[in-house]
Structures are given as structure tokens and as C-alpha cells.
Amino acid sequence: MKVVLSANTSWYLYNFRKNTIKQLISGGHTVYIVAPIDDYSNILAKLGCHCVDVKLSGRGMNPLNEIQTIISFVKIYKKIRPDVIFNFTPKNNIYSTLAAYHLPTKIINNIAGLGTAFIGRSVSKSILMFLYKISQRRANRIFFQNTDDLKQFVNNKIASESQSRLIPGSGVDLNRFGLDERSVDGVTNFILIARLILEKGIPEYAKAATILKDKYGDKVHFSLAGFVDQDNPSAVPLELINKWHDDGVMRFLGKTDKVEDLLQDNDCVVLPSYYREGVPKSLLEAAAMGKIIVTTDNVGCREAVIDNETGYLCEPRSVLSLTCALEKVILMDHKAREEMGRAGRDYISRRFDEQIVINEYLSCL
Known part of the structure; x- marks a missing residue:
């Protein structure tokens, strides 16, 4: 297949679906990676994947670029003739699905959070809602990582209840991320691991850190x-990040691919996000x-x-609420x-064993 x-x-x-890919290959399936070529394409090829380049713009919505992207997907799928397509990330859920509209192919989409475009009311939100609505009717199955997103899609008639299924995020490799109990050293170590965008609450984290470092x-x-x-x-501007670093905040x-090594050095993982997350993998792994x-x-976030x-x-966008929550950790005894x-x-x-998620995907074949 x-x-x-x-x-x-x-x-x-590679970082979120590596074990799924390994199980597909070991099951005798031919796996194609359709994504922009980057430093991880060769690593995926070494796993046994066939990597196919597709041009995707980032957050931009230039109509000409978006149409060219859909045409690229159409050409790729006409050549591959896939039996099943698993789409991840927003534009792929939309454009890849539209490109395969008239192919006898199973389409499995994954809604891992709705991001910044679904915060409040905006033109971007209206456009995305429309694109999701015309594309998702073609999907055979749509996986959601939290009930809020599932309800929004069903209530807005973007997806039907029969199409939709809730899964526990991306899951966690429980062998890779084993229990790690730190020894007493008199220091409380906090870390935030995320894409460094404002909506992840990074400025609020820096302000809370400043308050607690002073105390x-x-x-x-x-x-x-x-x-x-x-x-x-x-x-978040790199200049601001470097200033926090230089000031000792x-x-x-x-960035790192060895997240477990960072986690071993810390007592608490923080994510004061007001972004519409799926279920943050960094929190599950921690x-x-x-x-x-x-x-x-x-x-x-609350699911994690x-x-x-x-x-x-803590409350989103509240430095006071975040600081109070972090202080609770500082004041806890070791036991x-x-x-x-x-x-x-x-x-x-x-609730979040990765194998649960992989089994759901394999059931779609």
C-alpha cells in the first residue's frame, strides 16, 4: 500500500511522527513524505521513506502562491497514486485534501490546534473557515487533539460527527521519555520549550522570571x-531573547532534537500559551x-x-497568575x-501513550 x-x-x-513512519514501513507499506525538503529529509530517507518536495508558503495567503501549491500537490498525487494520505498541519489539511478530491484515495486529516488565526475575529479566520469547510467534506476521517476544536468543526458544519474522532494529542514515546526524579540541590529549575512566538506566552514568562529572580x-x-x-x-525578536539571556533573566x-536531555536538568516545564494548541507535545513529554x-x-493546554x-x-496573558503558579513549585518540598x-x-x-495514536492511524489503512 x-x-x-x-x-x-x-x-x-521526523520529530512528531517518526514511530508511526517506522511501523508503517515495518508493516510492508511504501511511505512517501510530501513536504518541503529540509535538513530532516535525508534522515527520513534513511528510515526508508521516499521524500517528495512541495513548495508551501509559511503564514502567507497570496492567492497565486496558494493556487500553485494546490497544483503542485495535484501533480505529485497524479504521479504517486497513493492509497492513503495522512495530512498534518493546517495548509496540508486543506490543500492536500483539495488536490486529492477526485482520486480514489483515503484522506486522513489531523487538526493539531487551530493556531493564531482562530484567536478572536479576523479576515484570516473567515478565509480559513471557508477553506476548511470546502475541503474537509472530502476527508474520510478527521482526528482532533482536544474537544474544543472538535466541537468548533462540528458546530460550524466543517466536519460531521461521523468523520470526527478524538485522539490523545501526538502521544508520547514512554520508553524514550522515562521517569526522571531529580536529586535535592536547593535550586528550582524551570524551562519553556516551544516555537518562539509571542502567543506561546514567552514575554509573560520572562516577566514572571524577572519577578521571581529578584525575590x-x-x-x-x-x-x-x-x-x-x-x-x-x-x-519573539532574537534581540529581546539575547537581552534576557545577557541580563541573567x-x-x-x-533548538534541540534531544528534548529529554533538557528535561532531565529541570524540575518544572512552563507553557503560558494563549495560542489555540492541540495538546502540546512538550508538556506531555515533560x-x-x-x-x-x-x-x-x-x-x-488544559488537557495536559x-x-x-x-x-x-494559570490564567492566559496574566503575569500575576503565572508568577503565583511558579512560586507554588518553588515553595514545594522535595517529597x-x-x-x-x-x-x-x-x-x-x-491517557497519552503514543501507541494509542499509532493504532488509530493503522486502523485507517
Whole structure:
């Protein structure tokens, strides 16, 4: 069987769907990666994938560019003649689906959060709603990572209830992200791992870190890790990130594929996001390793934590609420931290095992 996985980067498919790809290949299927060629395309090729380049613009909605993208998908699928297409990331869910509209191909789409365009009312939101509505009727199955997004699609008649199914985020590789209990060293280490855009709450994190560093000094450390995309209009300016680093507010660690190594050095993972998330994978991986979670009572984020049991929820965009939640972690004794960490590991093991997600995908073949 010819199986396509399509996303806006090969990086995404390697970091989020590698084990799915491995199981598809080991099951005898021919796997095609349809995504812009990047540094991870060769790595995917070494796994046994056939990588096909497709030109995708970032956040832009230039009509000519978008039409050219759809035409590119049409040409690719006419050549491959895939049996099943798994689409990930917004533009792929729309354009790849439209391109395969009249092919005898199963279309499986994944809504991993609705991003910034669905915050409030905007022209972008109206355009996206229209594009989703005309494209998703062709999908055989649409997977959602949280109930808020599923209800929005069903209530707005973008998807039917029979098409829609809820899955536990991207899942977590519980073998890779094993329980890690830190020893007592008198320091509370916090880290935020995310795409470095404003809607992830990074300025709020920096302000809270400044307040707590002033109060607790060297007893608290803050770190920031992630990719700086300066072409994104919502990107946190690199100059500001470097200033935080130079001023001692937080250490900037850049991007990494070894997230587990960063998590081992920290007690708590923070994500004060007001972005419409799916279920943030960074939080799931952290909780699987027994790290305390502090995140917002926001779409997608709230699914990753049991408030006061595996971590703490705070109000979106509120520096005061975030600071109070972080201070709760600072004031916990070591035994309480261990108990909360183990509760987080148990929660992830019950609900977010990656194999649950992979089995759902394999059932679509």
C-alpha cells in the first residue's frame, strides 16, 4: 500500500511522527513524505521513506502562491497514486485534501490546534473557515487533539460527527521519555520549550522570571529553548531573547532534537500559551518524565495537566497568575515534587501513550 504523510516541514514529521513512519514501513507499506525538503529529509530517507518536495508558503495567503501549491500537490498525487494520505498541519489539511478530491484515495486529516488565526475575529479566520469547510467534506476521517476544536468543526458544519474522532494529542514515546526524579540541590529549575512566538506566552514568562529572580535569587533558574523563526510576524525578536539571556533573566538554549536531555536538568516545564494548541507535545513529554507542569487554562493546554495534581493551571496573558503558579513549585518540598511528578507520569501513561495514536492511524489503512 502506498501511504503519504504530508506536513509543512520534514522536521515536523521526523520529530512528531517518526514511530508511526517506522511501523508503517515495518508493516510492508511504501511511505512517501510530501513536504518541503529540509535538513530532516535525508534522515527520513534513511528510515526508508521516499521524500517528495512541495513548495508551501509559511503564514502567507497570496492567492497565486496558494493556487500553485494546490497544483503542485495535484501533480505529485497524479504521479504517486497513493492509497492513503495522512495530512498534518493546517495548509496540508486543506490543500492536500483539495488536490486529492477526485482520486480514489483515503484522506486522513489531523487538526493539531487551530493556531493564531482562530484567536478572536479576523479576515484570516473567515478565509480559513471557508477553506476548511470546502475541503474537509472530502476527508474520510478527521482526528482532533482536544474537544474544543472538535466541537468548533462540528458546530460550524466543517466536519460531521461521523468523520470526527478524538485522539490523545501526538502521544508520547514512554520508553524514550522515562521517569526522571531529580536529586535535592536547593535550586528550582524551570524551562519553556516551544516555537518562539509571542502567543506561546514567552514575554509573560520572562516577566514572571524577572519577578521571581529578584525575590529568590540563585535559588531559581529559568531557561528558554526553541526555534527562532524571524520570518514569522509573531516571532519573539532574537534581540529581546539575547537581552534576557545577557541580563541573567533566563538562559537561551536554542533548538534541540534531544528534548529529554533538557528535561532531565529541570524540575518544572512552563507553557503560558494563549495560542489555540492541540495538546502540546512538550508538556506531555515533560509530564511523562515526572516534571511538574505549569500551563494556562487554555484550549489544548488544559488537557495536559490535572490542576493541583500533576501541575498548575494559570490564567492566559496574566503575569500575576503565572508568577503565583511558579512560586507554588518553588515553595514545594522535595517529597511533594516527587509525588506530583509521579502522578504526572501515571496520567500520561494512562491517557497519552503514543501507541494509542499509532493504532488509530493503522486502523485507517
